[in-house]
Amino acid sequence: MREILIAPSILSADFAAMGAAVEELERAGADWVHCDVMDGVFVPNISFGIPMIRDIRKHTKLCLDVHLMIVEPEKYVEQFAKVGADMITFHPEVSKDAKGTIEKIHAMGKKAGIVVNPEIPVERVFDLIPLVDMVLLMSVHPGFGGQSFITDVLDKIVTTKKFIDDNNLDIDLEIDGGINPETAKLSLERGVNVLVAGNTVFKAPDKAEMIQTLKKANA
Numbered sequence: 001m002r003e004i005l006i007a008p009s010i011l012s013a014d015f016a017a018m019g020a021a022v023e024e025l026e027r028a029g030a031d032w033v034h035c036d037v038m039d040g041v042f043v044p045n046i047s048f049g050i051p052m053i054r055d056i057r058k059h060t061k062l063c064l065d066v067h068l069m070i071v072e073p074e075k076y077v078e079q080f081a082k083v084g085a086d087m088i089t090f091h092p093e094v095s096k097d098a099k100g101t102i103e104k105i106h107a108m109g110k111k112a113g114i115v116v117n118p119e120i121p122v123e124r125v126f127d128l129i130p131l132v133d134m135v136l137l138m139s140v141h142p143g144f145g146g147q148s149f150i151t152d153v154l155d156k157i158v159t160t161k162k163f164i165d166d167n168n169l170d171i172d173l174e175i176d177g178g179i180n181p182e183t184a185k186l187s188l189e190r191g192v193n194v195l196v197a198g199n200t201v202f203k204a205p206d207k208a209e210m211i212q213t214l215k216k217a218n219a
Contacts, residue, residue, distance in 0.1 A: 012198035057084030089113035140177030149178030161191030188218035
């Protein structure tokens with residue numbers, strides 16, 4: 001059984017104090033820092049880019065889990081890798097060469113992941129899953145934080161985990177969107193091992209306590 005990891009999304013942090021926010025996450029026991037990069041084209045929002053990842057890197061040794069919600073991610077892989085991303089995930093449908101993008105990420109010495117939006121059947125990316133280090137299933141439509149969990153994704157978790165197990169793959173299965181103690185439990189029960197949580201962690205009175213609550217949601 002893979003270790004359960006909590007990756008708080010800094011999309012919910014105070015951008016004017018991002019360094020302090022990331023340091024606080026590390027002290028609170030977060031495992032990874034999830035960074036949502038949005039281009040305003042693939043998703044209807046703009047967040048931050050390469051300079052932010054570079055500056056966050058200075059404030060933490062945690063894994064920077066960088067989710068590229070951008071078209072033609074292959075154009076920017078090298079730059080994100082150079083400024084400190086550890087895991088780079090992207091949406092295959094907006095890459096001109098998904099396999100080539102995965103190879104490019106690995107060539108930079110980084111872990112690669114693919115992201116599957118709620119409306120996309122996971123079967124569509126079965127050919128890519130054996131090539132990556134992680135599959136990220138979106139349980140909201142990407143673009144904005146604070147959305148409600150889409151319960152239909154629970155069946156997709158089961159399908160994805162079965163494919164991973166049937167093929168003896170040693171990879172992480174991550175979920176992002178509407179994660180709280182209840183949805184964390186439902187997701188962990190079905191095979192997820194990495195939970196992305198934004199508002200649930202950042203709005204908690206005690207971030208460390210919330211991180212442990214999420215980690216043990218299926219205990």
